[in-house]
Amino acid sequence: MSDLLERLRERGWRLTAQRRVVAEVLDGDHVHLTADEVHARAVSRLPEISRATVYNTLGELVVLGEVLEVSTDGRAKRYDPNAHHSHQHLICSHCGTIRDVHPAGDPLAALPADERFGFAVSGAEITYRGLCPDCH
Amino acid sequence: MSDLLERLRERGWRLTAQRRVVAEVLDGDHVHLTADEVHARAVSRLPEISRATVYNTLGELVVLGEVLEVSTDGRAKRYDPNAHHSHQHLICSHCGTIRDVHPAGDPLAALPADERFGFAVSGAEITYRGLCPDCH
DNA sequence: ATCCTAGCTTGGACTTTGTCTAAGTCAACA
DNA sequence: TGTTGACTTAGACAAAGTCCAAGCTAGGAT
Numbered sequence: 001m002s003d004l005l006e007r008l009r010e011r012g013w014r015l016t017a018q019r020r021v022v023a024e025v026l027d028g029d030h031v032h033l034t035a036d037e038v039h040a041r042a043v044s045r046l047p048e049i050s051r052a053t054v055y056n057t058l059g060e061l062v063v064l065g066e067v068l069e070v071s072t073d074g075r076a077k078r079y080d081p082n083a084h085h086s087h088q089h090l091i092c093s094h095c096g097t098i099r100d101v102h103p104a105g106d107p108l109a110a111l112p113a114d115e116r117f118g119f120a121v122s123g124a125e126i127t128y129r130g131l132c133p134d135c136h
Numbered sequence: 137m138s139d140l141l142e143r144l145r146e147r148g149w150r151l152t153a154q155r156r157v158v159a160e161v162l163d164g165d166h167v168h169l170t171a172d173e174v175h176a177r178a179v180s181r182l183p184e185i186s187r188a189t190v191y192n193t194l195g196e197l198v199v200l201g202e203v204l205e206v207s208t209d210g211r212a213k214r215y216d217p218n219a220h221h222s223h224q225h226l227i228c229s230h231c232g233t234i235r236d237v238h239p240a241g242d243p244l245a246a247l248p249a250d251e252r253f254g255f256a257v258s259g260a261e262i263t264y265r266g267l268c269p270d271c272h
Numbered sequence: 273a274t275c276c277t278a279g280c281t282t283g284g285a286c287t288t289t290g291t292c293t294a295a296g297t298c299a300a301c302a
Numbered sequence: 303t304g305t306t307g308a309c310t311t312a313g314a315c316a317a318a319g320t321c322c323a324a325g326c327t328a329g330g331a332t
Contacts, residue, residue, distance in 0.1 A: 074207035130257035
């Protein structure tokens, strides 16, 4: 994650305590926190950090391509730091747990030309749903 | 769509003017309205219908399996009446237009057993993204 | 045909999630 | 060390959705 901060600094990002804390909170695998969850964890390390800064920082990380925004349920967006490894998501229909998964093949290949309606199709997001081991 | 109302009445649904109007508004192909859009159109046919009733009715239609809820962008949920024909969505990254599409093959087949983490996987939703003919 | 009542609808208050702004603060370069 | 533009803050605001108490009504019962 220090690589991340270094990379961003080289891109002209000003390195503040707040941004460092947000980046630290997002470190790890299978991390899919909401903005409020990120804020809560950030506050425990830097009590005066504001909600607005967390939103700003998450938004910047998304634009910079360092974090993915995932809208799984129409409620709060979640932020996924695993942006450099293409993956999809598997979500428990009961408890909401999210795992990163790697399906075989290229999902775009499954969409025939006559189903593209003249679009220049550039990507596909897949959400698999089912019950996790704890919920069945 | 009258089939729909008949089907619901047989399931014990009380048929009110409000529910009829919501069902009428949702009729058609490639319909993906937000709750507020449904409300706006419903109001033009039945001026006194309330937002709460539109939300209630949409929620019931989703539970009854007659309408799908689609969260495409983390903003308002959209309601898709095409629930009886399995399909996925293709969305224009620029203007937000949504089309129903039908990919080849079973999307679940692409997820290997060792990527299922013990989940009982039951479904997959795919969102294809790209630029529509009007936007490129 | 009328009555009854469980179920439906209503408006408004409330919650959640996210955005915006003006004023103050500070990282990084000179 | 000083300067300055970028960053942060608190709080107001907005959008989307939920909840509730009070009133209304569809449709079966009489």
